[in-house]
Amino acid sequence: MLNIKDSVAEHTDGATADEIAYVLKRSVLTVRPRVSELSGMKAIVDSGARRANTSGRSAIVWRMADPAS
Template identity: 45%
Template sequence: MSIRRGLQKANPKMTMTQPTRGDASASPMALGRYPVAPGFKEVGGTSEAAASSISSRSAILRAGVLRTLRQTGNLTADETAGFMGESVLSIRPRFSELLGLGLIAKTGERRPNEGGHNAIVWKLSETGNRA
């Protein structure tokens, strides 16, 4: 099952538009490059603009997440953002990308985040340990 289909199955209200290659307005990030590039939900929407604005830093941030998990051990996205000195809004989506790339995995543990919600604790996958 594709990541896109899995996300839609998990959240049926979410629409993830992917234009065809013949679509002149198609953004390169929408042409199947997720999770290597930031994804977005709607062509021309605010999530596409956000993906475009972070795209130049996304690989650097993903590498930083992997390095932080390697150095500190298992963390939530919020904890990782704190260690990296980055906004959780920039870091949290990188976890989805890294999961899609098979470089991280859920530990099965949860810890409260700053909002008081239970957040997933992540670890490097076997592939992530080798990367």
């Protein structure tokens, strides 16, 4: 089973928390805290891009951090 970090890694163009939740068949309410945690650990980073989430709001597109970072 994929985890959140694996899901971000598989999306070469990055992924929003909503997109990760959809792929993992989990609630976005359980995915977002882990995304925040991974961001705080510098495992994933804001790509600078934004996409609409399921509510239509602009959401951060996350990508894997560069290994050298």
